[in-house]
Amino acid sequence: MIGVALSFGDWRRPAAIVTGAAVLLALPPFFAGGFTLHLLTTGLYYTILAASWNLLAGFTGQFSLAHHAFAAIGAYTSGLLIRYYGVPIWVGIVSGVAMAALLGFALGRMVLSMRAIYLAIATWAFAETIHILLTAAYPITRGELGLNVPPLFRNLDPTAYYVLFVALTLVCVTIMYAIVRSRIGYFMRAIRDDDLRAESLGVDTTRVKVFVFTVASAFAGLAGAFYGHYLVVLSPQMADFNEMAKLIIMVVLGGLGTVLGPLMGAAPVQILTTYLQKYGEWDLVIFAVVVIALMRTHVGGIAAFIYAGLDRVRARNKQPVST
Amino acid sequence: MFSIELLIQTLIAGVIIGVLYALMALGITFIYSIVKMINWSMGEFYMIGGYLQYLLIVEWLGADLWWVAVPLSALGVFLIGYLLEPVLIKPMFTTAVERKDDYAIVVTIALLLMLRNLAAALGGPYQRTPGSNLPTVMLGPLPESGARFAAFLCALAAIALFYLLLKKTWLGLALRAAAQSRIGAQTAGVDLFRLDQIAFGIGVGLAGLAGALLAPVFMVFPTSGVVTTVKGFEIIVIGGLGSIPGALIAGVLLGVVESLGASFIAAPYQNVYGFLLVVLVLLARPTGLFGERVRQA
Numbered sequence: 235m236i237g238v239a240l241s242f243g244d245w246r247r248p249a250a251i252v253t254g255a256a257v258l259l260a261l262p263p264f265f266a267g268g269f270t271l272h273l274l275t276t277g278l279y280y281t282i283l284a285a286s287w288n289l290l291a292g293f294t295g296q297f298s299l300a301h302h303a304f305a306a307i308g309a310y311t312s313g314l315l316i317r318y319y320g321v322p323i324w325v326g327i328v329s330g331v332a333m334a335a336l337l338g339f340a341l342g343r344m345v346l347s348m349r350a351i352y353l354a355i356a357t358w359a360f361a362e363t364i365h366i367l368l369t370a371a372y373p374i375t376r377g378e379l380g381l382n383v384p385p386l387f388r389n390l391d392p393t394a395y396y397v398l399f400v401a402l403t404l405v406c407v408t409i410m411y412a413i414v415r416s417r418i419g420y421f422m423r424a425i426r427d428d429d430l431r432a433e434s435l436g437v438d439t440t441r442v443k444v445f446v447f448t449v450a451s452a453f454a455g456l457a458g459a460f461y462g463h464y465l466v467v468l469s470p471q472m473a474d475f476n477e478m479a480k481l482i483i484m485v486v487l488g489g490l491g492t493v494l495g496p497l498m499g500a501a502p503v504q505i506l507t508t509y510l511q512k513y514g515e516w517d518l519v520i521f522a523v524v525v526i527a528l529m530r531t532h533v534g535g536i537a538a539f540i541y542a543g544l545d546r547v548r549a550r551n552k553q554p555v556s557t
Numbered sequence: 558m559f560s561i562e563l564l565i566q567t568l569i570a571g572v573i574i575g576v577l578y579a580l581m582a583l584g585i586t587f588i589y590s591i592v593k594m595i596n597w598s599m600g601e602f603y604m605i606g607g608y609l610q611y612l613l614i615v616e617w618l619g620a621d622l623w624w625v626a627v628p629l630s631a632l633g634v635f636l637i638g639y640l641l642e643p644v645l646i647k648p649m650f651t652t653a654v655e656r657k658d659d660y661a662i663v664v665t666i667a668l669l670l671m672l673r674n675l676a677a678a679l680g681g682p683y684q685r686t687p688g689s690n691l692p693t694v695m696l697g698p699l700p701e702s703g704a705r706f707a708a709f710l711c712a713l714a715a716i717a718l719f720y721l722l723l724k725k726t727w728l729g730l731a732l733r734a735a736a737q738s739r740i741g742a743q744t745a746g747v748d749l750f751r752l753d754q755i756a757f758g759i760g761v762g763l764a765g766l767a768g769a770l771l772a773p774v775f776m777v778f779p780t781s782g783v784v785t786t787v788k789g790f791e792i793i794v795i796g797g798l799g800s801i802p803g804a805l806i807a808g809v810l811l812g813v814v815e816s817l818g819a820s821f822i823a824a825p826y827q828n829v830y831g832f833l834l835v836v837l838v839l840l841a842r843p844t845g846l847f848g849e850r851v852r853q854a
Contacts, residue, residue, distance in 0.1 A: 297662055347843055351595050351798065354662055355790050356839065362787050363832040370825040479670050486663055515674035522671035529664050530648050
C-alpha cells in the first residue's frame with residue numbers, strides 16, 4: 235500500500251534540484267581543507283537527523299524528543315555487533331538501521347494514544363534511559379571511555395567520507411521529499427492539524443503515525459551508524475539531551491514543517507557553533523536567545539523568508555509586461 | 558546478603574529521596590495545571606537554586622545558617638521565574654501562536670540551553686558543594702546523613718505550606734479555580750496573566766527549593782538538574798499530570814523502587830528502574846495512576 239502511494243508526481247523539477255545540489259556539494263573537496271570537509275560532513279549528518287525529525291514534529295505533529303537517541307542506537311548497534319561478533323561493517327550498519335526502526339516502531343506504538351505533552355515526556359524519558367544505559371553498562375559499551383569502532387575506509391581521507399555523506403543526504407532527503415509529497419504526506423499534515431478530524435475523514439491515523447515514527451527512526455539510525463564509523467569512537471554523548479536541543483534549534487531556525495527548513499538550518503548552525511566555540515559557552519546562550527526571539531516573531535524561520543521571496547518573484551513574472 | 562535492617566534502611570532512604578523528587582514533580586504538575594504547559598527547563602531552575610544556596614553559604618552566611626539560605630534561594634528562584642514568565646510564556650496566550658504546545662516546548666528548551674550554558678560560562682564546569690556540618694542522625698539503630706534528613710524535613714514543611722496556601726488563602730482559591738477552568742476563573746474576575754506569573758514563579762521556586770536542599774547532598778554544577786528532572790518527569794507520568802497527591806505518592810514510590818533496585822539488584826542501573834516503572838504504569842494506564850481522563854473533542 236505504502237509503496238504504491240509514493241508517487242512523485244512531476245519528477246523533473248525535483249530531479250533538477252537534486253542534480254543542482256549534487257553539483258554544488260561536489261565543489262568543496264577541490265578547494266577546501268581537511269577541517270572544512272570534516273565540518274561539512276558533520277553538518278550533513280545533522281541535516282539528515284534534522285530533516286527526519288521534521289517529518290515527525292513538523293509534518294505529523296508528533297513532537298518526539300527521542301530522535302538523537304535513535305542515532306545513538308544505530309551507531310552502538312553497529313559498533314557492538316562488530317566488536318563482539320566480528321560481523322562485516324555493512325552488516326553492522328544494516329542491523330543498526332533495523333534496530334533503530336524496530337525501537338522506533340515500538341516507541342511509536344507506545345506513545346500512540348498520548349496527547350502532545352505526554353508524548354514529549356514519554357519520548358524524552360526513553361531517550362534519557364538510552365543515555366543512562368549506554369553510560370551505566372560500561373562493561374559492555376565502555377561508557378564514557380568510548381567504544382572503538384572500525385573506520386569505513388582504510389585511509390582516513392576526509393574527502394571519501396564527505397562524498398559518502400553528500401550521497402547519503404541527497405538520497406535520504408529525496409526519499410523524505412517523496413514521502414511528504416505523497417498521499418501519506420497529506421495524511422501526516424491532516425493528523426498534525428487535527429488528529430480527530432483526520433480520523434473521522436477516514437485516515438488510518440494509527441498506521442500513519444507508526445509508519446512515520448519507524449521511518450524517521452530508521453533515517454536517524456542510518457545517519458548515526460555511518461557517522462559512528464566516521465568518528466571511529468562512540469560515546470554516550472550522542473544520546474545527550476543537548477543533541478536533541480540542538481536539533482530543535484536547527485529545525486526551528488530553518489523553519490518547522492517545511493521541506494527546506496532543516497536543510498537551511500542544520501549545517502549552518504553546526505558550522506557556526508564550531509567556529510564560535512572559542513567564545514566558550516556563550517555561543518549556545520546566544521543561539522537560545524535567537525530561537526526564543528524567532529519563536530515570538532517569525533515562527534516560519536529562514537525557510538519562510540525564502541518561500542516569501544520565491545512567491546514575490548513568481549508574482550512579478552506573472553505580471554503583464556508593460557511598454 | 559539480604560537482611561531486614563538493610564531492607565528498612567533502603568526503604569527509609571527511598572522515602573527520603575522520593576519526597577525531594579516529589580518537590581520537583583510538584584512544581585512541574587502545578588505549572589501545568591495552571592498555565593497548561595510543561596516547563597522543560599525545571600532542572601535549570603533546580604540548578605540555579607543549588608548555585609544560590611552555594612553562593613549564600615560560601616560568600617555570606619556560612620554553613621551554620623543553611624536554614625536561612627534555603628528560603629532565600631527558593632525566593633530568588635521564584636523571582637527569576639516571576640520575571641521571566643511575562644517575556645517567555647505569556648505570548649502563548651496573547652499572540653496568535655498556532656500550536657501552543659510546540660511553542661512552549663521550543664521556548665523552554667531554548668531557555669534550558671541558555672541557562673545551562675550561562676551557568677557554565679559564568680561559573681565554569683566545576684562541581685561545587687556548600688558542605689554541611691549537620692551531624693549524622695540515628696533513626697533507631699540506623700544512621701542517616703544529617704543533610705539528607707534535614708532536606709527531607711524541610712521538604713515536608715514546604716509541602717505542608719504549599720498545601721495551606723492552596724486550601725486556605727484567596728490566592729489558593731483562585732489557583733484552584735484556574736486549574737479547573739481558565740475561562741471560568743476569568744469570568745469570575747481573576748486576572749489570569751498575573752495568576753500565570755505567580756504560578757510559574759511558585760512552580761520553579763519549588764524546583765529551586767529542591768536544588769537548594771540537595772546542594773550539600775549532591776554536587777552543584779551546570780547540568781546538575783538533569784537527573785532530578787528525569788525523576789520529576791517520571792513521577793509525573795506515573796502519578797498523572799495535574800494531580801498533586803499523585804505527584805507525592807508517585808514520588809515516594811519511585812524513590813523506594815530505585816532504592817530497592819540499587820540495593821538488591823545492581824547499583825549502576827539505579828536510574829533505569831524508574832523508567833521500567835514508567836513503562837509498566839503507562840502500559841496499564843496511559844494517563845498515569847491519578848491522571849485526569851480527557852475526553853476528545
